[in-house]
Amino acid sequence: MLPADSQLSELYYIFCILTTVIFTMDKGSVLTHILKSNDMSTLLGGELPVSVISNNKYISPLTAEAQAADRNGEEDPPSLDCAIHTALSGEIKSVILVGPEGSGKTTALVKLVMGWAKGEHLQKFSYVFHFRFRELNSLDGALSLETLLLHHHSHAPPESVPLLLQKPEDVLFVFDDLDRYKHSLDPSVHTLCSDPTQAASVPCLVASLLHGSLMKGATFVVATRPTSGLEFLSGTRVEVLGFLKPQREAYFNGFFTDPAVAKKALTHMERTLGFYDVCASPKFCWTVCSVYKSLMDAGAKLPETLSQLCVDILVHLIQTLSLNNASSRDLVLALGKLASHCFLDQHSSCTKEEMDSFGFQQFLNSVGVFLHVEGDQSDVFSFRSQLMQEFLLAASFFLDKSPSEGVEKMLEKHKGCVKFLDFFMSGLSEPLQRRPLENVLGELNSDRIVDFKSWFKSSSEKTLKECYKERQHRCFHLLHQAQSESLVKEIITPSARVGISYGDLSLQDCVALSYVVTCLGEMEQLNLYGTKNLTEEQAERLIPAMSISQKIILSGSSVSTGAVHHLASALSRGLTKELDLSNSRLGDEKFKILCAGLRDCKLHTLKLLMCRLTEGICEDLAPVLTSATSQLSVLDMRSNQIGDQGFTTMCKALHSPHCKLQELMLQNCELTAASMETLSAAVCSGQSQLRKVGLTHNVIGDRGVETLCKSLQHPLCKLQSLNFFDSELTGACCPHLMEALMSEHCSLTELDLSVNDLGQEGALLLCQALSRPGCPMEKLGLKRCKLTEAVFKELSSVLRSGTSQLKSLIVGINAVGDQGVKHLWDAVAHPNCLLEELDVEMTGLTDACVEDMCAAIRASKTLKSLELRNNTLTDVSVPALVEVMQDSPNMKEMNLKYNEFSEEVFDMLDECDTIRY
Template structure:
């Protein structure tokens, strides 16, 4: 092992090592060489948002938008402090040995590594660790072929180790920073013979540096050592997943951390606040600042711009910001190195005087970008005519990193301050070459022979931009994505003017950019080729943003409608684009996006620019709750409707409570179903209800266990004169009759605005209904809608409600008593009230109430009463039978009957009922427009009787539901005649769950093509249909049919059938807006192609999603 080291000597080495490491990391050189811009790390370091990362695997996509090849096995983002990188997450018991931290360039990986080391060196954290060895790959590259022992390798980086080798028995941390910069062929595996044996001499044996690193990572050398690897996402796959204990993802700054960074970075407090304020005015810039390096660039630019009180010149796009950065860095260089300049030259003259240097750097940037290189050497600079010894060239735009120790070959490494700066300069090189007709410089970007033939003469800007779009799509890792975005941005005439000191002339670009925008839209939609992958699509949409394309939202909507699976990274990008576009979105519904629960959570930041937000079941965390709360507290917020249902708000109820309490909160509609609410939440909602600024009109707290004291907070607030609440939904909240006492006091309150209450699925029982009924008698009651279904009521509740229904001051117009055991006795009591001229009831729901035909006499009498106002009657799942329907039918023929909707699903009816109802439908006095006869054995003869009436000029029926009526193709033939009739008004037809088969649908399809057919919605779920039905329906929907919605779920359509439908959707004459099918797995390759080229086309291919509705 080498010479023995005494304990006191080892401690001395430890102390020396800590001191040395502190010296290495305590200073940051921002934006230049290590001889300028010296800043203490602790003075500017701002915490970054780090989370558990995606499952490990090969990742070849561009870092701006990484697609995850393996679905994440977790439900929410878990924030991790950089100090705790080797600690298991809550609920995990595994030992963390090797950590992979991934993040895009400039996100703060190296800065976090340095802060981790600095805190350790200053005895602030991780004091159980004895030695930390920092081994950046960009420096390891210089000695990759050298042979040495582990100790010799470490001495090259840490001379303070001297001859002491006892550290191998201590707790060690090896940090390999920048895996993406590695030029090693690691060839990692977990099997086979160890290259560096585990003998007592394993640390002194000589191997190549490559072998030593490989064995350290594989755990074959110093198996107890902890390993931390950082990487850009594209290189993560170099390390096999089985070698990684934990993956973390560097997410950059959240909103609070951005502000904190600017306050630390800009010493002038008032200027810092001014910068923060200005950046927040442009959401696009504010969102971009989640990357720390962009914060630095923004701070640099805005200090210069705002320092001159030039608010009009503030850049609003990525390209404009980088153009200003170039100007400022060049101006700084002039002031520092060029004698005789006063520093007050106009920016055009500054650029002009440095034109040669900038063009050389731009050429270097482009050449190295095409090679995929971000690190280069002096000879690379010399190839572009750059003198590497000239400090004026490298100041600001390039940084140098080099070692001058005897073991290293003295060789300087060069790189741009940030990859995005290299991409910006590379894009400028291409645009400059175009402007100056240097077609040879553009040759590598135009790959098609025909295009190259044109290039010899003169390439149009439109052709160049389109060629670069196509070229960027060919890249496996997207290394040209940001380059393309910058190229389009530089082409914008306003940015050309900004760079006029280098550009000799301005090129008219509006038509070219419009044409390329169309080309991008075609690529995204897949109209002219196979649809591009999501990560490519996002970058193309970014390009539209860069050139101020106002159709961005429409393009986003079209892409999302293609129903492609979105990874969490894609959802982050989508939220970014929505935020950065500066447009206000009407609604954000995370449930509409085909993604995981984590993906839905990543969409939440877009809530800030939406009027309505439906954040249902998206695993709201404390962090995402803060985002929602900040939107509620923002005086410029547009948010008026918020649905947080099916989230456990115990993780963020304090943040939501703060948002609701804000005087700037503009919510009018708040839904919090099944949110595991606590007393704190109820207090917060109550406080919001009675605040001076309260706007809340709709409150849904259904599916929460609202204990009596908590409910009391709410009911007290609802009696406050400042409360504007109109609709209260407390479905399934474990309420009791005592709860009804509190609610009754609200109804009686003179200041209450309550007009609708849903108390369904609570054990209120008759005693609770009595409390409510008595309150409804009060002159102050404004309740119009009362829902009490499934509340364990009996006929006694009906008796209690009758006085309220007969009361002249009562405003009740809608009553739902379904799923209660009312029986005929209760129904008869209600019928008596319905016949009273003072009763204002228009809608009555008595579904599944054990009503029989014995009640129909009294119901019929109430319906034909000259004072009846009843328009909707729901009697589903009662034993009415044919005799009961015959009694009701006689009432429906009477001129005083106002009924428009009658639902008789599952009432044990036959064709005999159809005969009675057909008479009603023919009657001139009948007002019936909607009829539901589903789940009755009507058979084909029953439909024939109905069809004869539907064809009558006096029939007003528009909606007919015949689901599960044991129909065959024979009924389709009959109904097709109706659909062709000029007198038919039928617009909605439901024939689901019938044995119609292909022959029946062919007859219906033929009718749909008839110009007299008015049908807009057709339901054919589970009708034993196959591919031939698709062919018939495809012909119908592409023939200018009025059909807007078609449901074919539960049928064996097969791939060929679904493709026929998709082709039909692309036809310009197709008016279909919604197609439902469960065969999406068979047609996923065709999705994205269905958007028609006709401007404003709305056709889409959607699939059934979970809904959270109630009666």
């Protein structure tokens, strides 16, 4: 006799051996059961999972994490199979797969179970139960879990079930189609049970299993489309994406035996459909391949749009049924009614009684190509494809000859339920696209087509006057579906608002926008401002639009390296004259790529403000500037780390006779006086076309100004505008400026010295130079230069002299008060004064100056703009200011912001639209 403990151990050992043998034998039954699947394969249903797996055509779908990995350039993005196995190999007890229709969830689950049955993986589970929720819907009455397992999995040996129920940790439950389940998973509506031998309703058993009260410790994998039932499930959620481009390529190569045919089919799909989310669906890929093969074998043209594809699918399905035109028409009308009913009632399935009410009595043997037929009595029907469900709704609307609701009401009724309905209606409204369908169904209702076109045109006209980007995108998508150049030109009139920002485009948006622009033939402005990540694929689709756009705005955008390659290509062969990449975080490497397209293009203006460029790019920029074909005349490189060395390299290009640069903006580029010598030499070379240079926020200093002043006196220097705003200057630079301005060769018309400590002595020297007869100066900036009343008095004298050409004077933020500015009012009133713009912001003005100011405005024949911000004018002055602005037709603007006005005078200020406050 063995001790009691030894007897128990031996009995347990024997039990384990027996159960292992039973379960090992049972795996073969599981595999046989799966291989005998009686599902029906149709053009809309996708290839059967068993067929895909058995014929070694299986390609694992990807998870949402794979999309991020793909964007980051990772070579092996995580697959769905890997995600499931990783989750189940640990301690996780519940995995929920969530993905759209046809994303590969069902096939992945079948492969999971088959792999277990073959002993390939997940052998820690002694048994796997595979359920489909749609099959559980038909089970009525009370059952125990034990009975349910035996009933639903007849291949399971009856003697094994009681044993496995005692070891739930060895059991894996696989549930598919949660979105097709008609019962609630809310635990509060069920009395959850824990005894597997206790009889309960099937909904109660399912809820008890998934919420852990029944078979506690078992593992679950649940697959579903997005559905409200998910809120009642907890576990590790895996977002199923489907296929990215590499998986689609592998799929097409597996479908078509001829590699050349596979490449042709895939290339066409990526060009015409690859930007739609549905293309991530393996089921959709199978449908597309099947349609393409049929069309290729017949020598027919492949579809150019989603609408055309659905036309080809429907024609193919109708032809397989061998119905006459009248019967085919009645079938599509019935399918359209069913589609609308399912959308509006948010039911994924329909009963036989409901089917009869829609007119399906004579078609019940034919609907299998369009619908799933389920239930013990084949009494439950549901659409195999939501995409086709929407297309059938659109087609039936245009087929229906009976009087009913108009297009707008019909679209509004289905709003929120559908995604492509208006796409399909737009496609079917064009004769060439609907003709194949009319050949098998008869002509569509012309009145409804006219109604749609009228709605489309009126709604588009309204949309294109507004600034709602999403609505404009939708309009472009509908035009793309219609594939009618004449329709594009009819709707996108010259007055249409097509210049709003199209930042953050989807790939689908890029295709539609590019199509519309291409139809128009030319675009004044392609505004992509604020695009967070312009990818290589997006830029490739935008090449046609970029190539015929006069101006491309990518400011505030993030542009990938691949996208820059396509941008460079578009520039080199296009019409673009202005490119704005300001604040795009371009960087040196991407700029080097861009330069390849800049050497031979029509670009006149290039804006690179805050692009994180360094002195390294100047070696690449110099050949661009000296290219014989370059047209670049305006270059804005503000707020980049160019430095003296980089700027010196750029200046060498100015010596070239091919360099056409006229304006160069270098604000905040870390320049010093050291590089001014090179600039000075370049502008005096006789080759330079440079007219305007901006050096704001650089440490130029007095020595740098002195160097440039020498060049201003050179007869070959053509500089007309210099900006030294905040360049650390003092009054010591003014003698050199005076000398330059007194020179007969000086052609300077604009000079900004604002935010520098020139002081009274230096400013008076400038005034002396301005008094020279023939001095060309037209615009002078002296804001916050520590000017005094004496300087204002001298400026007044210059303005009244009759020799001054000054039209713009900026002397704000100099605290001279009413008395100092009065000198300027006297000048403005003088007939010799030519001022059009006067800036006296923050000069200490009070109400006491208003009388003189108004008199000057009335007397002036030239003044158009007056800047009065940040002074201490009060409500008392408002009537006089409003009156003078209303009485002075020359005045275009008076800025009174940040004065001491109360809300009581706002209505009065509103009476004058030329006053800003």
